[in-house]
Amino acid sequence: MVRIEKLCIDLDNTFRCGQTFRWKRQEDGSWLGNVDGHAVRAVREGDDLCLYGAQEADAAYWRKYFDADSDYEKLLSCVMDEHLRTAMDACPGIRVLDQPFYESLCSFIISANNNIPRITAIVERFCAIAPMDENGLHAFPTPQMVLDAGEDWVKSIGSGYRAKYLWEAAQHMADGFDAQALRNMSYPEACECIRQFKGVGEKVADCVLLFSCGHRAAFPVDTWSEKMLMQWYGMMGKRPQLKVQAMEHFGAYGGIAQQYLFYHAMQSKLKKENNEK
DNA sequence: GTCCAGGATACTC
């Protein structure tokens, strides 16, 4: 078991906020996950995060996965305002995860013009060809597993027009794409590089760079972020212009702010809809 | 039937 002390993570908010689609909540409030083939059960005990099934030797890996050495209040103090404060108070304890690259890439290719429940369902079917762990969760497939399963199989999981993007991504990865190199590039360089993948536009690129490459200035602008930036921050323009303004405004850790604001915007909308019924 | 969902791409002007 690996214990990460005083992380104060909110597992529900972290795993439901749209950055990952594979963790599964159990009735007792714990969450089962399979990361890089490692099966774990995440449990909040007091202020600590306990990862049952994780090896002590992998403690550093898990600290990095949960971004345990970053103090978000401190990192965002210079851009704190009433909206970010409200979002962080309403949806506390979100950790911006540092996930395996290929899983993040495929997940956000699938996310294009899609909704979270359906993304989750498609990702689950995508994982069915990978080995199952002792908790009954599949690993995320390797590119080679996808290539072995065939393009017709990729089409069969209901990913629609994104199937060809997933297929080509597996080929590009198998050809030796160096995902690790993205971490050492500047943000603009990494952004340009990752857009080699078909189906990866500006927004998907930002999600992958933020959630699996350590680029925490990346500020994904989707439908929710777009509404949020206009309604809460008075920004104007199309998405590319909004993104430029947002990155300028929120700075080096803008992606973390974005994740709180995005999730809160979505939650607010949900509440509003429920009240109207 | 229409609209929407963590958009991207190819095409037109």
Place this chain on the structure above:
DNA sequence: GAGTATCATGGA
């Protein structure tokens, strides 16, 4: 370079 049609799918 800025608009626009098209791309699958399923739930509201």
